[in-house]
Amino acid sequence: MRNFFRKRRAAGADEDFTSSGPMAGGSGGSGGGITGQPLTGQPFAGPAERPPVAMGGPPRLRTVPGTADALRPGTAPASRDPAGDEVELPRFTMPVNAGLRGPRGTAPALLTGMTPEMNGRLREAFTPTRPKQALNGLFIGRTAALKRIISAVEEERAHVILFGDRGRGKTSVANAIEQIATQAGYLALKLTCSAELSFEDSFRHLLRRIPSTYYRSGMDNPFAARRTFTSFNELLPEGTFSVTELNEVLAGIYGTHALLILDEYDRITDEDFRNKLAEMLKNLTDSSIAVTLLIVGVAENLDQLLGKHPSIQRSLVPVHLPLMTDKEIERLISAGAENAGIAFAPDVVRRIGDFVRGLPYYAQLLGLHAARSAVSRGSTTVERSDLGYAISRCLQEAERGIVDSYNRMLAGARRAELEDVLHAAALCPADEYGVFDPSELTAADGQPAFSDLDDLLTRLTAVDHGAVLAPVPEPGRFRYRFRNQMMRQYVLMRLAHERGTI
Incomplete structure (x- = not known):
């Protein structure tokens, strides 16, 4: 046994300990990830450079040039470019305990002139990547849409579909409806849809949040014998279930009205899900079950969301969310x-x-x-x-698809003309849904539209050239809109930036 430990200590003297730790380059370490390279990107030390290790004590870390500052708290790690010059790597501008998860913190702010408190206030004041969660002074506009949804639910007992292009604030409106309905005594439940969730998974998740206190017992209820349960999910059969079985469970709701909100429904690509939801909407419409659905999704028209089920449009009140004034x-x-x-x-x-x-x-x-x-x-x-x-x-930070479409559109001949027409289209007066009349296009100098406008518009709608614009057929004419509505803002910002007209 003593010989065994002598051999282990002797072997330990030959192990390589870099600044990444004793297991940094070994294939047997549980940490993994860094395989034998120091943080500076310098070549791995050869056998002759390995430092001796004190017998029986902790290993001494080999000092690698350029890593001292990289490992010191508050500094960015360093790397080296192909020329061998040290380059400071990017870093987060605000540590977590300096306000990333709250308006207050104890660590010093790393962004010049930005305190943790101010950083938190700005994040709460302007929320481009997060929908509004609360009905307060920061929730602006959308009064007409809110009134129409409330009227459909409260007065017509109709299901609602809220749709529109990205960036218009549909989820913020859905959150507002959820709070307004809850204040009125509705049982409002919201689910964010996902392509990975089946129809059964989605409604089990919703029913799991309906407590048994809302269960109606009585001889007219098929589940009257089930008295010991905590949520409506337990009333569903194991495994898959039919739409009829789901409706029978929902029929047991008593003492409230359930408003089930399916947000980001455009993520659903499973045709079985869509078929079952269409059947469910028809059954709920024909019955007196106290359940209303609010479906929210990205689409320019109902067909994009409902697909092959135009018949259920009669069961829905459509609310197309417009642009803000x-x-x-x-x-x-x-x-x-x-x-x-x-x-x-x-x-x-x-x-x-x-x-x-x-x-x-x-x-x-x-x-x-x-x-x-x-x-x-x-x-x-x-x-x-x-x-x-x-x-x-x-x-x-522009979406990659927008940038690619823009570059593809300008590739080839007539770049300057196409750019001018696209700029004119972005500046053109449009209705509340972003649709404009090509007869109102004017050149940058305010003169009438371009002589060969039809040819240029044809190219701007061609898939091979990015399909930046989409024609909107109307009786006797065509109007146009940007296929991706965010392209309009991108064009205006990019050309203003390039031409120095900000």
């Missing part, structure tokens, strides 16, 4: 600024409205980046220079 966009920016304790110069608010064209997502995104720029330079007023920074950030 200029006044609503102005109020949105002003409310966010007031909440954060800053101000936007009037011309900046106007320019934001010019760029976003009624899309609240981009209004929130430009507001957030511009406000951060102003605070980081020590000001509480957002100026044009801050808007320029915000637009640069938006262009850097």
